[in-house]
Amino acid sequence: MKQAVPFGERLSLVSSSPIFQALDSSILSEIARRAVCRTHPPGEFLYRKGEEADSVLLVINGLVRLSLASPEGREFSVRLATRGDSLGETALANAISRDTDCLALTHSRVLKIRRNMLSKADIGAISSDLNRLLGQRLSSLLAIVEEIALHNLEGRLARLFCRLDQQQYLSLHQLHQGLLANMANASRPKVNQQLKKLHNLGAIKLASGQVISINRALLTKLFTIKGEKVSRHNETGR
Incomplete structure (x- = not known):
């Protein structure tokens, strides 16, 4: 139109x-x-x-x-x-x-x-x-492929939220769980499980199933941006 x-x-x-x-x-x-x-x-x-x-x-x-x-x-x-x-x-x-x-x-x-x-x-x-x-x-696409190949779901979501947080014009609440699952290359039930875990850790805040805010500092502490696993919680959810 x-x-x-x-x-x-x-x-x-x-x-x-x-x-x-x-x-x-x-x-x-x-x-x-x-x-x-x-x-x-x-x-x-x-x-x-x-x-x-x-x-x-x-x-x-x-x-x-x-x-x-x-x-x-x-x-x-x-x-x-x-x-x-x-x-x-x-x-x-x-x-x-x-x-x-x-x-x-x-x-x-x-x-x-x-x-x-x-x-x-x-x-x-x-x-x-x-x-x-x-x-x-191309570099961004290779970074996504690297995340899928080398990091589990919890880590992929953490890195995804940090990337989206840098795009300040993009509201997290626009991203429903189906889209987050698609972007993280995972099923919606597994994404829902990991979102709850990140919420309980205080790394993100959920309201009515939607991510409304993130704690970037805590996400960075739990999951280094360059991929080194430092969280005792990140061995599940691939």
Whole structure:
């Protein structure tokens, strides 16, 4: 669904994106003018894996999830994105198709910037920043794979909460237990069990089954961020 967004807000979003910061103000203004705003209700896909990669999306507001899914229905969350984040950046690196599914978890609005809005010179100007961002995406994905391979569920949840805490614009209460289980690569019952344990330890606070706050200092004390197990409680729950 298309929805109007004031030009000033469009320009601010485009100008503040790490992808486009090397472009001249006149080019940024043209991109902001031509970009299309789309609104997605919760549960609607912004795009699906395998679809044509013809644009990059900038999140205006809301919460979206990038994930991979198996034919049997198992899912793996790659990352969450919210205001100011970009989606589908590989489209600007000449990717042919989308490599993940992208789903709106809440009512979300995005700014769609088609690849053909940028000239070859523009693509060349942003290539360094684009490669840097894609490198960061790869590093983040490898960190997730490392956690799944090397750490048990309690430790994975602790590290997940610490990462989310760094993203101050992302509210923990938006993450229901099903999504937390998906992000931690575990079943919901096991996640529920570990959340209760972390709550009893004082590392997180639960209310009506939702995580409403975390004690980052205690989480860091119980589980070192770099993976060394230091808690006598962390031998269960894989």
